[in-house]
Every structure is written in C-alpha cells, then in structure tokens.
Amino acid sequence: MAPPxxxxxxxxxxxxxxxxxxxxxxxxxxDAVGLAITVHDKRHDEVPSVLAAIGxxxxxxxxxxxxxxxxxxxxxxxxxxxxxxxxxxxxxxxELTLATMNxxxxxxxxxxxxxxxxxxxxxVWADDATVxxxxxxxxxxxxxxxxxxxxxxxxxxxxxxxxxAENASAIADIITVLQSRGAIEQAKGALMGLVRCDAEHAWxxxxxxxxxxxxxxxxxxxxxxxxxxxxxxxxxxxGTPITPDKRTREAARLMWAALSExxxxx
Amino acid sequence: xxxxxxxxxTDARKPAPLRIRLPAIPASLAVIRAHLRRxxxxxxxxxxxxAEVVLAVGEAASNAVEHAVRGAARNVVVEVTAxxxxxxxxLTVKDNGxxxxxxxxxxxxxxxxxxxxxxxxxxxxxxxxxxxxxxEMRKEL
Amino acid sequence: MTNSQFQMSAAEAxxxxxxxxxxxxxxxxxxxxxxxxxxxxxxxxxxxxxLSEVTYCDSAAVRALFAVAATTKLGLIxxxxxxIITLLNISGLDRVATVVTRD
Numbered sequence: 001m002a003p004p005x006x007x008x009x010x011x012x013x014x015x016x017x018x019x020x021x022x023x024x025x026x027x028x029x030x031d032a033v034g035l036a037i038t039v040h041d042k043r044h045d046e047v048p049s050v051l052a053a054i055g056x057x058x059x060x061x062x063x064x065x066x067x068x069x070x071x072x073x074x075x076x077x078x079x080x081x082x083x084x085x086x087x088x089x090x091x092x093x094x095e096l097t098l099a100t101m102n103x104x105x106x107x108x109x110x111x112x113x114x115x116x117x118x119x120x121x122x123x124v125w126a127d128d129a130t131v132x133x134x135x136x137x138x139x140x141x142x143x144x145x146x147x148x149x150x151x152x153x154x155x156x157x158x159x160x161x162x163x164x165a166e167n168a169s170a171i172a173d174i175i176t177v178l179q180s181r182g183a184i185e186q187a188k189g190a191l192m193g194l195v196r197c198d199a200e201h202a203w204x205x206x207x208x209x210x211x212x213x214x215x216x217x218x219x220x221x222x223x224x225x226x227x228x229x230x231x232x233x234x235x236x237x238x239g240t241p242i243t244p245d246k247r248t249r250e251a252a253r254l255m256w257a258a259l260s261e262x263x264x265x266x
Numbered sequence: 267x268x269x270x271x272x273x274x275x276t277d278a279r280k281p282a283p284l285r286i287r288l289p290a291i292p293a294s295l296a297v298i299r300a301h302l303r304r305x306x307x308x309x310x311x312x313x314x315x316x317a318e319v320v321l322a323v324g325e326a327a328s329n330a331v332e333h334a335v336r337g338a339a340r341n342v343v344v345e346v347t348a349x350x351x352x353x354x355x356x357l358t359v360k361d362n363g364x365x366x367x368x369x370x371x372x373x374x375x376x377x378x379x380x381x382x383x384x385x386x387x388x389x390x391x392x393x394x395x396x397x398x399x400x401x402e403m404r405k406e407l
Numbered sequence: 408m409t410n411s412q413f414q415m416s417a418a419e420a421x422x423x424x425x426x427x428x429x430x431x432x433x434x435x436x437x438x439x440x441x442x443x444x445x446x447x448x449x450x451x452x453x454x455x456x457x458l459s460e461v462t463y464c465d466s467a468a469v470r471a472l473f474a475v476a477a478t479t480k481l482g483l484i485x486x487x488x489x490x491i492i493t494l495l496n497i498s499g500l501d502r503v504a505t506v507v508t509r510d
Contacts, residue, residue, distance in 0.1 A: 083499035143476035
C-alpha cells in the first residue's frame with residue numbers, strides 16, 4: 001500500500017540526492033551564486049516551496065514566489081524554460097531589483113551586487129506536480145545555461161518520480177549517473193549513434209538491459225564502451241575503478257549484437 | 267444580451283461539450299489539437315483566443331505525455347474536456363498514470379485538477395466537484 | 408507527412424543556412440526539428456529559423472531552440488502576433504536570438 005501523500009522533504013535519501021545534483025550543476029556553472037530546486041504539488045493545495053538550494057538560491061527563489069515575480073514563477077506557470085540575461089534590469093519583472101533583494105535579504109548584499117543572469121527550467125514529476133531548477137549567476141545567462149539546466153532537470157524529475165514510486169533500484173541508478181557520468185555518457189552516445197534515438201531513450205535502454213541481464217548499470221556501461229571501442233572507458237573521478245566481470249562483458253556483447261542487427265526504428 | 271467577447275452567451279448556441287480520451291503518447295497531441303480546433307469555433311471563440319487555448323491545453327497534455335514516458339507507466343490515458351459556460355470556457359486535462367495511488371476518499375475519485383497555464387488567461391476558478399476538479403478559464407478581450 | 412515539414416537551405420554568400428518549419432511542432436516531431444537544426448548548425452556559426460508558417464509551437468520547440476542557440480547564433484523569423492512571439496518573450500529566447508517579425 002503506497003503512502004497517502006508523498007512529501008519530498010521526508011525522504012532523506014532523496015534530499016541528499018537532490019543536493020548532489022545541485023553540487024554537480026555548480027561544478028558545471030562555476031559562476032552560479034545561487035541554485036535551487038522548487039516544487040509545486042498542486043494535488044494537495046500546496047504553495048510552491050524550495051526543496052533544496054545552494055548559495056543564495058533559496059532567497060532569490062522565495063522572493064520571486066512571494067509576488068515579486070521572476071523566472072521561477074514564470075517557468076512554473078508557463079511550463080517553459082525562462083532565461084534572463086540580466087535579472088535586475090529585466091523589464092518582465094520590474095520589482096525584481098537589486099534594491100528589493102537588499103531589503104529582503106541584506107545579509108547577502110555583497111552577493112546581490114554580483115548577480116547578473118538567471119535561468120529557470122521546469123518539469124513535471126507527477127500528475128499536477130511540477131518542479132523548477134533555477135540558477136542565478138554572476139555572469140549573464142545564456143542559451144547554454146538553459147541547455148545545461150534542461151539536462152539536469154531531467155535528473156531531478158527522475159529522482160522525484162522514482163522516490164515517489166518507491167523505486168529503490170532506479171534511485172541507485174540515478175546516483176550511478178552522477179558518479180560515473182563519463183562511461184554512462186559515452187555508452188549513451190554510442191547507443192544514440194547506433195539506434196538513432198535520443199539521450200533519454202538511450203538511458204532507458206541501458207537501464208532495461210541492466211535489469212534484464214541482472215548486471216550493474218555502470219558496469220554494463222563501461223563494458224559496452226570497451227566492447228565497442230576496444231579501448232578503456234572513462235572511469236569515475238572518485239572511488240575504485242569499475243572492472244566489469246565476465247558476465248557483464250557478455251551482456252554488453254549480446255546487447256550490442258542485438259542492437260546492431262535490429263532494424264532502425266521508424 | 268451582454269456581449270461576452272469570444273464566447274457565446276445563450277444556452278441555445280452552446281455546443282455539445284468536447285471529451286477526448288487517448289493514450290498518453292506523443293501522437294495523441296496532434297489529435298487533441300485537431301479536435302479542439304474544430305470545436306472552439308462552435309463555441310464562438312475567435313482565432314487568436316483559440317490559439318491561446320490550444321497552446322494552454324497542448325502544453326498540459328504534453329506534460330501528461332512526457333510524464334507518462336518518464337514514469338515508465340503503462341496504459342496511461344490522457345483526457346481532455348471542453349465545454350462552454352455562461353461566462354467562458356471550462357477546460358480540463360487529466361491523466362491516470364499508475365505511479366500515484368488514488369486516495370480513499372468520500373468522493374470516490376480523487377480530483378486531479380488540471381495543469382492549464384494560468385498565464386494565458388485572465389482568471390482561473392477552480393471548483394471541486396464529485397467528478398473531480400473543474401477549472402474555469404475566463405478570457406477577456 | 409512530416410518529411411517536408413522542416414526544410415533546410417544551405418548557406419549562400421553572406422546568408423547563413425535557413426531552416427524553414429511549417430505546420431505544428433510538438434513532442435511527436437520535435438526530435439526531427441532538432442535534427443534539422445543541428446544539421447544546419449553543423450557547418451555554420453549562425454543559422455536562421457523561419458517559423459512564420461508554423462501553426463503550433465510550445466515549450467518543446469522552445470527547448471530545441473535553446474539547445475541550438477547554446478552553440479550557434481540564432482536568427483528567428485516569426486509571425487508578428489500570436490502565441491509564438493508570446494512564448495519567445497516569456498522564455499527570454501528573444502533576448503538571445505535575433506527576432507524578426509513578419510505578418
């Protein structure tokens with residue numbers, strides 16, 4: 001029997017995962033002074049709230065949601081990514097200014113002065129429940145900022161969906177993506193090239209294969225890449241190197257053979 | 267007769283409500299748009315308002331489809347309904363994915379609400395009914 | 408028939424390649440749209456995307472346009488009024504792409 005009301009805050013593993021995702025985003029965006037994940041679960045009449053944040057992310061998201069306006073409420077309302085090259089001077093939100101934020105959160109005055117661009121990308125993780133990943137930068141935000149956040153939003157939504165469905169193995173897989181991004185991205189890239197599909201489809205194929213063959217996903221990814229290229233795969237930055245066993249290598253070989261023979265999808 | 271821009275005012279001219287149920291897959295989105303485009307003029311909605319309604323519903327339906335795919339739920343159905351009221355249009359978009367469990371509740375079916383974009387319309391009124399939540403959109407011209 | 412929905416014309420003289428889209432762009436064909444955008448952007452540091460004949464476009468297309476604008480200078484031709492220009496304004500894509508309106 002599933003729990004009556006899924007409250008993300010009450011799941012420590014999920015919260016830890018969301019923070020790791022934010023840290024990963026920060027690694028990719030060294031000019032971010034604030035990052036936040038905001039959820040809005042309309043099924044239970046909740047108001048939008050910040051679930052996880054780094055730097056000034058919570059303050060800037062909460063200010064926007066409090067009625068000042070900004071990329072976060074717009075992304076939630078319109079379900080479209082929102083980009084602002086220069087947040088304080090953006091005519092879409094005349095009340096969202098340096099002065100306003102200095103009033104609201106004077107303790108961050110030195111940071112508000114550095115703020116330049118911002119971006120917010122929305123997603124849906126349950127019937128009538130949305131999420132927004134947003135960043136505030138000390139540089140102008142660009143289309144590249146949005147493109148990067150679009151990828152991370154998928155991870156965040158996947159984390160929320162799988163936790164809500166109590167899918168422990170899927171959560172482990174998401175952690176895997178963070179840890180061994182290199183080999184998994186390489187494997188996805190190879191699959192996308194072979195089967196002519198997009199990244200999300202390639203990711204699902206990897207997951208399904210790891211379940212069907214009953215092998216660890218990151219080991220399957222490494223084995224696949226090494227089978228295709230004949231060269232060692234990219235290893236994770238931390239922890240012990242991944243060395244797939246014979247069974248996993250066989251699974252990779254079979255998977256690749258099956259896909260190579262399959263007719264191209266329409 | 268008070269003129270309500272964009273929508274017919276008398277009962278006699280109200281079209282039959284629209285109800286569409288389709289699998290929550292990308293190909294269904296075009297079908298939903300086609301039905302709406304045929305129906306909206308019968309509710310005396312002008313073409314620019316109609317485009318905004320189609321976008322609001324399209325975005326909500328797209329969310330349902332995208333989410334059905336991500337949640338790897340099977341047999342998800344998306345339902346779109348549209349009817350003309352005295353003051354405007356009432357539209358809903360719902361889906362029935364497996365990954366959330368229905369709450370036991372006195373009304374029987376839990377209200378799903380809808381994900382229409384408030385920003386494309388002037389006011390939104392949400393009314394819970396035994397069948398679920400109805401969202402009324404009012405568009406002033 | 409989706410084959411002819413997205414056409415690409417190669418760069419000529421000073422003009423960048425142009426991708427012309429028509430009909431509806433949604434989740435079902437946005438990957439195709441992205442493919443054509445990527446092909447046009449592959450050999451050029453600028454592309455023009457003509458959306459003036461597009462009859463439906465939502466956040467799926469906006470995401471695809473953001474993705475190509477991340478690495479390529481983007482010019483957009485859109486109808487002067489309607490939902491497309493509204494979406495460009497809401498999303499802020501009009502602040503990173505050059506938008507020309509056509510009626």
